[in-house]
Amino acid sequence: MNIKKLEEAAYNFGTPIYVYDLSIIENQYRKLQNAFKNLNNYKIHFASKSLSNISILKFIKNLGLGLDAVSIEEVKIGIKCGFNKDEILYTPNGVDFSEIQEAKSLGVKINLDSLESVKEFSKHYPNQSISIRINPGIYAGGNDNISVGHSNSKFGIPEEFLEDLIRMDEVRKIKVTGLHIHTGSDIIKNNQFDEGIKKIFSIATKFKRIESIDLGGGIKIPYFSGDTETNLEDYASIIEKEYKKFKNKTGKELKLIFEPGKFLVSDSGYFITRLIILKNPIIIVLLKLTQDLITLLDLLFINHIMKSLIYQTLVIRKKSIQ
Numbered sequence: 001m002n003i004k005k006l007e008e009a010a011y012n013f014g015t016p017i018y019v020y021d022l023s024i025i026e027n028q029y030r031k032l033q034n035a036f037k038n039l040n041n042y043k044i045h046f047a048s049k050s051l052s053n054i055s056i057l058k059f060i061k062n063l064g065l066g067l068d069a070v071s072i073e074e075v076k077i078g079i080k081c082g083f084n085k086d087e088i089l090y091t092p093n094g095v096d097f098s099e100i101q102e103a104k105s106l107g108v109k110i111n112l113d114s115l116e117s118v119k120e121f122s123k124h125y126p127n128q129s130i131s132i133r134i135n136p137g138i139y140a141g142g143n144d145n146i147s148v149g150h151s152n153s154k155f156g157i158p159e160e161f162l163e164d165l166i167r168m169d170e171v172r173k174i175k176v177t178g179l180h181i182h183t184g185s186d187i188i189k190n191n192q193f194d195e196g197i198k199k200i201f202s203i204a205t206k207f208k209r210i211e212s213i214d215l216g217g218g219i220k221i222p223y224f225s226g227d228t229e230t231n232l233e234d235y236a237s238i239i240e241k242e243y244k245k246f247k248n249k250t251g252k253e254l255k256l257i258f259e260p261g262k263f264l265v266s267d268s269g270y271f272i273t274r275l276i277i278l279k280n281p282i283i284i285v286l287l288k289l290t291q292d293l294i295t296l297l298d299l300l301f302i303n304h305i306m307k308s309l310i311y312q313t314l315v316i317r318k319k320s321i322q
C-alpha cells in the first residue's frame, strides 16, 4: 500500500491503528477462483478466526464468500455482517452442546467434531442431515501447534470410530450428508494435502447420502522473500483428480467447500504505531505484518499478538518510514 495512505490513516485516526488493503484480499480470492476454474460446484468460506474485523467481513461477504466460524460468537458476528445463515459453517471443538443447539436454532450449518456430539445431535434432531469432521491421522502444517489433523490432535472424529458412524448412517440413526477435514495451517507440501484429500474422498464413498466435502483451509502464502508457498495449481489438480474418481465410482457430483483464512488476509494488514521512546537503536516505527501484529516498541500491545505467540506463527516484516 502506498505509504502516503498509511500516513494519512495514522494522522486522521490516530495510532495505534490497523490498516487493511482490500485489494489484496480480493486478489487472493481471485487467485483461488482461477486455480479452481475446473471445479464446477464449490464455495469458499472465509475462516473468520484469521481476521474478524466487521468491515472486512462485510467486504468479504460482498465478494461472494461464505463464512467459516469456530465459535458461536463468530457465528453471531457473521450474521451481523449480513452473511446468509446457510452461508455460515460452524465447526466447534469441545463446546457445550447448548452452543451447538444455539447454532442450530440460528439456522447455520454445523460440522460436528466428536462422536459424543453426533450422538447428542441425533437425539435432539432425529433424521436431520449432519456434517462430520474427520481426524484423518495426518501430520500437516507449518509447525506442531498448527498441525491439527494428526492422531493425537483433539480435532475431528478419529478414524477408529468411522465404522460406528457408517453403521449408524446405514441403519438411519444419523444422516451424514457432509464430511469435513482441516489438517493444519501453512501447508506447503502438496503431498500432505494429497493424503488428506484422497482419504476424505475415499471415506465419502462409504456414506450413501453424502452431498458435500469440506476440505478446510491450510493454504500458505510466502511470509518473506524466498519463503515457501502452496502451489495452488497442484493443489487444485489433486482435488480435480479425486473428484473425478469419486464421480466415476458413485455417479455423484459432490459440492466442495474450502475454508481458507490466512491465505486471504495475511498479506493485507498493516499495524501503525508511534515511536515514543527510543531505547534501542534498531527500533522500527512501522511494521507490515502477517495475520497478527507485533511492535518492537514495548510490550504494550502484547494482547494483540497472543494468538501468534501461542501458535508460533509470528512473522515480522518491517518497513520503516523516514
Ligand SMILES: Cc1ncc(COP(=O)(O)O)c(C=O)c1O
Binding pocket: 047, 049, 050, 068, 070, 091, 182, 184, 185, 186, 216, 217, 218, 219, 259, 260, 261, 262, 263
Ligand atoms: C476448521 C478450520 N478451518 C479453516 C481454518 C483456516 O486455516 P488457514 O488460515 O490455515 O487457511 C482453520 C484454522 O485453524 C480451522 O481450524
